[in-house]
Amino acid sequence: MIIHVNFLPKPGDTGASEVIASLAGLLDQGRLDGDVLSRLRLHLDWLQYKANFREPITVRHASGARGEPTALAELAIDVRRARPERLADELARAIASVGAATREVAGRAVLEDWAPLSRSAIWRFNRLFWQRLGDWEHQSGRGFEAALPSGRSDANHPAAVADAVADFWTLLVELDKRGQLPPEIFALEIGVGSGTRAGLWLDRFKALDEARATGYYPRLRFLLADYSMPTLDRAHRAVEAHRDVVSTIATDALNPMRALSFLRYKILYVHLTNVYDNLPVDELVRRDGQLYLVETRAYLPEPAATAIASTSGVVPSEQRAAVARLLDTGPDLFGDRERGVGFWRAVWAAVCLEERLRRLEGIADVPLPPGLDANDLEELLGTAPADVRFHLSGGAVESFVNTVPLLHPRGYLQVQDIFVATMDEYRQGFRGPGKLDGSVVNWVNGALLRVVGARAGYDVHFAPFRYRPGSRTTILYTTLRE
Ligand SMILES: C[S@@+](CC[C@H](N)C(=O)[O-])C[C@H]1O[C@@H](n2cnc3c(N)ncnc32)[C@H](O)[C@@H]1O
Structure with missing residues (x-):
């Protein structure tokens, strides 16, 4: 052994x-x-x-x-x-x-067929959470940020926001001096949550602009993007004071180009906090020189399936069908929303993933996300420990390669998230997936993003988030390679 x-x-x-x-x-x-x-x-x-x-x-x-x-x-x-x-x-x-x-383990309520992790039902649960956030929060009695380890989001740290604004403003001044500042100044935040960060950022930017009399604020076009309409509504209310310079756009973070292609090469600043860690991933395992893909299947352990049957009236043999209905139609599946949300929350609290390893013939068999080349994966594996299990952060890679074309040649992408900086770190601790309220959280393979960025012609670097002691957040910056 x-x-x-x-x-x-x-x-x-x-x-x-x-x-x-x-x-x-x-x-x-x-x-x-x-x-x-x-x-x-x-x-x-x-x-x-x-x-x-x-x-x-x-x-x-x-x-x-x-x-x-x-x-x-x-x-x-x-x-x-x-x-x-x-x-x-x-x-x-x-x-x-x-x-x-x-x-097969007797007594479990199996909720889906085997599939690679990125296709598990847990991502549909995750999506349902953001689409029906209000229903969840109403029953749980607390906002989603309260579930974070620190009880609040690093997105909204005032000093971090102030530094982000100062950096951006400095870039604008530099472009202005060279006569390169566009008439409209586009900035984009994807995955806006409560809108608190956007509000703080806009307050700060306006104050700095007024104090320095640079006249940039009226030229600002700030875009709030999210795939959840209730979230966009909430965020829009949080930036009410800036309504003349703000627009909201329903956008999937996996492909911002789809909704925003008219802004290709125009956006000077793109920001995301805690979004990449929320996007689908696969996991790869290397043992004895062989690569394996992790396949999963969601299930309810027997005690939970029995408990859910007694509270919701859905017996274990019907739980798979009821969960499928929940994910298709939302928490009104029983015609009684409170009961539906109760069922949803109980299933989510208990759901586990059974795992199995499927051997791959070689790198050519790895389900590569768009933007990741087999040679890059090979290079990455060359830097990895011989025995390793790691994230193939397909959602983050897809989002990255579909966001950078929006950047102005002098623009930059800033991503605050929990990143694994080197492949060796995968041996040093558990990197997800975990649950935060009704959502999924996963560390993001930063080493992979660096390789993907280089192939796309971008420099990717990481800086520690030094604003909160003990924070696990890292800030990724991306600029076009000189
Ligand atoms: C964990 S919250 C982070 C909110 C905020 N940025 C913060 O850090 O406090 C994730 C946000 O990303 C959004 N989101 C998750 N997946 C998304 C996707 N595929 N496309 C667009 N938005 C997404 C959610 O609706 C939610 O607003």
Whole structure:
């Protein structure tokens, strides 16, 4: 058995000793199949997201490129949640399932068929959350920002906003001096949430412009973009004082060019905070030199499926169909919105992802997002540890390559998010997916974006978000390569 410690434990705090002792105890009691044990990989994880998609102990099977079973199997333990008093029995059950003839776990309510993670139903849940945010918040009694680890968004930090405005204003002055400042000054924020950042940014820009008498504010065209109409309405109200310079645009962050192609090469500033971490991803795994794609299937564990049946009246055998209706039609599926939102929130709180690894013949079989070249992935894998599991941040890459063509030759893209800067960091901690209220959160593969940016002719660099101690946010800047 190979043991992977996938986080940086504090001394004496790996959680490994209890697990190893339990395994040795099971061996001594003759409760473990030595053959299974010898080919097992044990993964010790620390899932910092209290709400996530994993049960504390899970098994991942691997299959060949055509779905045939293979010897590789992984046992993953979230040492933060594994209960020492139950460890031995749960490990015995999990390991027995590795060698079992059937891989179906009795009692689970399976909600979808197997598919790569980027096509999981969790993204439809995520979308539903932003489309029906008001219904969720009404029942939960709190705004979405309250679910963030710090209780508020780094998007709205006044000092960060002030610096962002100062940088932008400096660029305008420079262009102005050279006679290159366009008559209309376009700025764009995508994924505007409450609109608080946009409001702060506009207040600050107007004040600076007035104080310096530069006359830029009346020439400003500030675009608020989001794919959620209720969010755009809310954000628009937050920037009411600036209505003469603001427009709202329904836009999918995956392809801003679609709605905004008339602004190609015209936008001087594009900003996103905490949007890339909300876009679909795939995950790739490399073991013994072989690449695997992570396939997933959403399910409700038996206790949750039973509890949901008693609170919502939807029995486990009907939960898959009810969830499909919820995702198609929204929380009015029962004709009683309160009940529908209750069902939605209970399913979301409990939903887990079963995982399996499908071997890929080679890099040519990786489902590459538009903008990512197989050579680039190869280059990235060259910098990665031999054994690694990492995000193929397809949504972020797609968004990036469909945003940069909007940039004015001197314009820049600024993205505040949780980025993994090097491939090695994937061995040092859990990088998602987790749940934040009704949405999905995932770290973004910054190393991948750097490679994609270079291919598209852009420099991508990262700066720490130094405005809040302990913040995990990083700021990505992109400019056209000189
Ligand atoms: C986590 S919130 C961040 C809000 C705000 N930027 C902040 O940091 O406080 C994500 C925002 O992005 C929007 N969003 C998520 N996916 C999107 C997509 N594919 N296209 C457009 N907007 C999206 C959501 O509606 C929401 O407003």
